[in-house]
Amino acid sequence: MNRLQPTGIVAALAWFILSFLALPAFAVIPISFTDTRYLSMPEEGLSLQHWRTFLSSPQWLGSIWQSLWIAVVSTVAAVIAGTLCAVGCWRIASSLSDKVRGLMILPMAVPTIVYALGLYRLYVDLDLVGTAFGVVLAHTVTGLPYVVLTVSASLSNLDPRLEQAARGLGASLGQTLRYVIVPNIVPGVLSGAIFAFIHSWDELVVVIFIGGRALFTLPRRMWDGINDNLDPVIAVVATGMILFTLLVLTAELSLRARRTN
């Protein structure tokens, strides 16, 4: 027996909370089909005009791709560096390594705008203003805390003797990491990856300051001209992402079902 037995009430509560999480989606999806030129529920009928605008706009699509690859690259970098760091600190477990870990999560506590000012000064010297590379670096560094924190939480349930045993049996550090430690902390690494990805995907302030005039990631595209109009295209983008996620999930579930059959 390796499962908890939840009471029906807990499961019902959980689904209730999940539906609270889904609420904005129920507003965003109809808004994306609005027949008005501003962000609102459809008034007289449904319209695909904003989907058309979105799908035929090189600016919007370009921003999506740019945000996507910036987020992917910076997430991969942050996950690798952050996981290694968390594992190292976990294993060393000295007061110094604890301080290092505390330091790693500080970037979450500093208002981004202040960091962005400093980064701009640095990037002017390095000639990195307006480069996607510069944004990737910034998002990697500011994504690290998420990974360190979640991986550390995951490691808290791992018995350090596992690692000692592996090393004692002659496994190299790489082997120990690959076969012993990482498989046991996958949920933490994945959570960290998701947080780091979303952090980059939704990040606006750093891009405003160091993006120069040409670099328009998705959040910056959304803020562009925000004072003119609340463009329903921002609801289209969100809806598109939701549909895409559901599609991937359905595909995966049906694949699984076929495999088990």
Add this chain to the structure above:
Amino acid sequence: MLSANRQEASRHGAYWLIVLPALLMLALLYFVPLGNVLLTSVTDPKPGLQNYGLLFTSTSVQKALVTTVRIAAITTFFALLLGYVVAYAMRAASTRTQRFMLVGVLLPFWISVLVRSFAWIALLGTQGPLNSALVAWGLVDEPVALVRNETGVLIGMVHIMVPYAVLTLYANMRGIDVGLVAAARSLGASRFQAFRMVFLPLTVPGLIGAGTLVFILSLGFYVTPALLGGGKVLMIAEYVAVQINDTLRWGLGTMLAATLMIAVLGCLWALSRVIDVKRLFGA
């Protein structure tokens, strides 16, 4: 004995090596540029500590700090509570159900914080569907103000933070041997007793990790309070942004940033005194 020590040290040496990339990146690309700016807090408008003096003299600064801590604390409480229920249900569910729940947790991430705020205004505003329903069912006479005030800010922030809490807690719960709970049950403990005496204590590190994450993130909220607070809820991140974006008072803005940083470091340190650090971060 000596050689054993040296062996131990060299083994740690390898582990320091894998800590290094992250540490170097953080130092060079975060703390160096940040430190550069934080110097402004003691040089602008003139050298000295007068910006820090405002912490003790300016009611405006104090009010923003108190509001921020209060809202962040309430948000953390609710996010942990709701997040725990979901994470627990996920831990207990079948693999298939787990996946559906996971998607439910992840979906809101795709709706940017900006769009979510407008969605809440559309849903919960005085003319929104919820208020229309409440009035139509005769539950209230007048539409209830659920957005454009502190309630709205809290709804918006809890909504954003619950997924963070769920994922962090779930990562922790996955590592728990539920056989222990079963053992407690077979020894005659009631469901609730087994949960309280066995499962809950094992999730304390997860709760602390999730709480730290959610609280620190909540301190930095900016867009949500600005849009859902009706202009009346001023949190510190927006306060800092106003100083830097709209005025030349960078000394005040950077002072507040430095203060936040020091305060968080202090909290982590205090936390490590109360709770065994090794439990906070594993090991």
Add this chain to the structure above:
Amino acid sequence: MSDTRDRRDEIQQFVERTEGKVYPRRVFMGMAAAIGLAPVAARLTPAMADAKELVIVNWGGDAVKGMQRSWVDPYLKKYPDRKAVIDGTGPSTSRIRMMVDSKKVAWDVMDRNLHTALEIGPEGMLEPIDYSIVNKSKVRPEHAVEWGIGNYIYAMVLTYNTKKWGGMVPQNWADVWDVKKFPGKRAFRREPDGQLEAALMADGVPYDKIYPIDMKRALDGLKKIKEHSIFYTVIADGQNAFRNGEVHLGLLLNTRAWPLKQDTKGLYDWTWNQGISWGACWMVPKGATGGRAIWDFINVALEPEGQAELLKTNGYGPINPEATKLLDAEWNKVNPGAPENYAKMLPGGIAWYAKNATKARQDLIDALAG
């Protein structure tokens, strides 16, 4: 030789594919130098190509298209050998200071407002306007100052629901403050300029006694109405609050009140009476490299034709009074710069804000919070 050409093509393609932005220029140049192609690379990277381009910075969105059509295109027509581009990323005070401090100024001319120009100009953030080239006679005297010259007029106007109170509509700020006569939610901007003036007018202060602003009196007025109001930080959000029926009266920019009236088919309207008019302006960051082209561009932008055009596309009021003559009566109804509308409004006190904006903003925010 052909080898070199191939490599050059490769670099060309690379630059096109990446818009020269993926790799930092220095890294790219280093790579190019390593394979012996430094001069080619130098010609290909956009940073070099941009060197002589006039960079006009505004707030993005519809303003990019509008200003391109009304101002940049005529400028390029007049000076065909020059280049100009609009950067819609927003010249916020923070970004101006950051750029000026860094001594690498990429911007030439920025779209802000006169009171900000007067506020940050003396702090060393701006170049003074060169009035030996810029023709200040095209604008009203209050719209040409040392650190900035007006480019269009915008106004903060009393906007209201036309059907909510049985045919009765608010005429002035005193009505807006009268929650018994006009029950319903109010909207204001969470900024001092405009709201302070409205509060004083509601309290019976005549136009000529508004400045210097009595902060206590103004904030007391706002505190009185606070419970019945929302204070928006994003302008489109304020407009949205009217449109979806959350608020029924309050203060809105004329550039937003006009589309609001159209979107709601007249459910909402506005009055110029007791409006507060402001000059948006051109200002030039300290150390801008555009030189003569900056002033030439400003002169073109002040021509009445483009000014009138921008009212039609974006609702920006012509700052050049001559433009009024190019507009018919219907257009002049929505034109804050038309003499009959302009005369009804209070010209915003730019000199007062230049000295007091920072403190006034802080005091207002504090009065509204909590």
